[in-house]
Amino acid sequence: MKLQQLRYLVEVARQGLNVSEAAEALHTSQPGVSKQVRLLEDELGITVFERSGKRLTGITEPGKAVLEISERILREADNLKRVGEEYAGEDTGSLNIATTHTQARYVLPAVVSRFLGRWPKSPHVAPG
């Protein structure tokens, strides 16, 4: 089960059971959506969409439950990304180092290198 399969599933439902429109809304190909929806149905052992031949004509009872839960999961996944944005910037700041020429020349480089290795997001290292 993959998050993207849930997105595909939910989008198909939101687009009035139209796989083509769902694919376009998700900026991907229609066969991809079709396949992933199938795979998810297989994995869950559930038929989510009623099919009349090759058209989707409705949502089954278990399908409704699946869609509800899927939407919850996707909402939570969005929340997860939002956590990143909320806390972004809070662990930033600046660190000034004063020392002698000798230390700066022979000791600092190694120390700074290790520091940058440990905190990869540190953007700026400048003299002055």
Place this chain on the structure above:
Amino acid sequence: MKLQQLRYLVEVARQGLNVSEAAEALHTSQPGVSKQVRLLEDELGITVFERSGKRLTGITEPGKAVLEISERILREADNLKRVGEEYAGEDTGSLNIATTHTQARYVLPAVVSRFLGRWPKSPHVAPG
């Protein structure tokens, strides 16, 4: 962001910040867990685990939020699988067909074939 990354993350936290034990509990390799945790942290822009050199020593504040949400997502994912089990069996039954030899010989095969194509889970087709 992938569901497995969330599983890895949560398991590491549950195993007392021990990546090796988490890997074993998940029946996978330790480097895999390490890498996926890193990738998730990068994608979210968040440091979940405090690191002292190469040991994990604590959970950051945003990390706690991430873990909470991740656990919710995983619970919901389990619910999804459970929906499958709950409804399993409800759309099963048997269908008996009585007809003439001629029909059975020349018409039935195509019809049965289409039926099986439409309901792939049909396990048994037997004369009787």
Place this chain on the structure above:
DNA sequence: CGACCTTACGCGTTACGTAACTATA
């Protein structure tokens, strides 16, 4: 015949496991 879903297939990406490296206690 037109719209639309599914299957087939080739390609690029990604995850995973093994091995080697590094750092901490």
Place this chain on the structure above:
DNA sequence: TATAGTTACGTAACGCGTAAGGTCG
């Protein structure tokens, strides 16, 4: 020195897009 996490790398699996195939209205 022992333990634990990370990096490197080769392989296998997976997702995706294009093209071809079927089916219903």
